[in-house]
Amino acid sequence: MKLKFGIIGCGRIAKKTMIPALNSSEIAELTMVGSRSLEKAKKYSKEVGCDSYGTYENVLNNKDVEAVYISLPIGLHEEWTIKAAKAGKHVLCEKTLTTSFESTKKMVEVCKENKVRLMEALMFKYHPQHKKVIELIEKDVLGELITFQGLHGSPFFEKDSIRLNKKLGGGALNEMGCYPIGASRMIFNEEPESVYCNFKKDLELGGVDIKADVTLNYPNGKVAFCSASFNAYYRVDYSVWGTKSYLKVNRAYAVPSHMKTTISRSIDDTTTEEIVTGPIDQTKLMIEEFCRVISHEKKNDFEKDLLLQAKVMEAARMSDKENRVVYISEFK
Numbered sequence: 001m002k003l004k005f006g007i008i009g010c011g012r013i014a015k016k017t018m019i020p021a022l023n024s025s026e027i028a029e030l031t032m033v034g035s036r037s038l039e040k041a042k043k044y045s046k047e048v049g050c051d052s053y054g055t056y057e058n059v060l061n062n063k064d065v066e067a068v069y070i071s072l073p074i075g076l077h078e079e080w081t082i083k084a085a086k087a088g089k090h091v092l093c094e095k096t097l098t099t100s101f102e103s104t105k106k107m108v109e110v111c112k113e114n115k116v117r118l119m120e121a122l123m124f125k126y127h128p129q130h131k132k133v134i135e136l137i138e139k140d141v142l143g144e145l146i147t148f149q150g151l152h153g154s155p156f157f158e159k160d161s162i163r164l165n166k167k168l169g170g171g172a173l174n175e176m177g178c179y180p181i182g183a184s185r186m187i188f189n190e191e192p193e194s195v196y197c198n199f200k201k202d203l204e205l206g207g208v209d210i211k212a213d214v215t216l217n218y219p220n221g222k223v224a225f226c227s228a229s230f231n232a233y234y235r236v237d238y239s240v241w242g243t244k245s246y247l248k249v250n251r252a253y254a255v256p257s258h259m260k261t262t263i264s265r266s267i268d269d270t271t272t273e274e275i276v277t278g279p280i281d282q283t284k285l286m287i288e289e290f291c292r293v294i295s296h297e298k299k300n301d302f303e304k305d306l307l308l309q310a311k312v313m314e315a316a317r318m319s320d321k322e323n324r325v326v327y328i329s330e331f332k
């Protein structure tokens with residue numbers, strides 16, 4: 001039996017990564033696409049080879065649909081996650097899940113009340129290259145960890161885009177900063193104790209953040225430096241520096257399914273070991289994890305993880321606003 005997915009929002013990322021992954025999965029399938037415009041839904045469904053289309057409400061009212069993938073602008077995720085949960089659908093929602101910690105708690109609560117699962121689509125976490133990094137750390141190859149540095153930047157700067165629309169939840173932190181922040185939590189396998197963040201804002205665009213620099217202080221003096229920027233040379237990497245070695249994951253977050261990835265690890269001053277992984281479809285791996293958890297084949301507390309991530313994201317927003325170090329313990 002395949003888990004039947006409906007798509008809420010006929011957008012770019014759904015077509016580029018989610019739908020091909022659904023179409024190639026043995027345990028998930030695309031059942032219906034939904035758009036604000038029926039005309040658009042009809043055209044899109046034809047393009048992606050799906051028989052059924054309609055409005056967002058039609059998707060939620062379709063009894064065959066068991067789960068929805070929400071790929072709307074971030075500012076609309078809460079509304080449609082709550083509507084989907086109340087309609088009894090499991091929710092796989094694009095990153096950043098929502099615009100505040102309070103909103104995250106509300107989404108989790110409504111999903112729990114309606115006995116559906118909620119996952120934030122940070123697909124990079126399912127790419128096996130990170131397991132290799134974690135194995136190296138566990139085998140003490142890197143020694144004691146000192147810093148994590150993660151960059152997510154893109155030349156992208158179309159002023160009418162949802163990514164630069166503050167009212168729709170856009171901005172560098174929400175769109176891009178979530179990746180290195182999530183990666184630092186995964187690699188350190190701990191939560192930061194405090195956060196300091198600075199935004200560069202575009203006042204012509206309503207004060208949306210176009211660059212976010214976030215410093216996260218982890219236990220035992222470990223630090224993560226995470227930068228996200230629009231209008232930047234393309235970077236989607238992270239590096240980990242320890243007492244015995246240093247490594248860099250060159251393509252850490254957005255990884256096309258046909259692409260191999262490389263971890264470069266310093267053996268000494270002049271020698272570097274290259275660890276190659278893939279090609280692999282990280283979106284498909286994420287979807288299949290979601291399906292296996294829903295069918296009780298596996299356990300994964302997605303909701304706990306996304307709440308922890310949301311605390312850190314909120315601490316970054318608050319830190320910029322109040323120009324101070326924000327402690328994670330301030331959030332309950």
Ligand SMILES: NC(=O)c1ccc[n+]([C@@H]2O[C@H](COP(=O)([O-])OP(=O)(O)OC[C@H]3O[C@@H](n4cnc5c(N)ncnc54)[C@H](OP(=O)(O)O)[C@@H]3O)[C@@H](O)[C@H]2O)c1
Pocket residue numbers: 009010011012013014034035036037040071072073074076094095096121122123162168175254
């Ligand atoms: N995980 C990843 O790798 C990844 C990569 C890129 C983006 N994302 C996330 O995915 C989401 C969508 O990104 P995208 O690049 O696919 O964007 P997009 O192409 O602009 O698609 C967003 C869709 O949302 C719907 N929508 C509803 N209200 C809207 C409004 N007021 N303005 C614009 N669109 C509206 C539209 O669908 P209809 O017209 O059909 O209703 C639109 O096609 C965002 O949350 C983004 O952060 C994730």
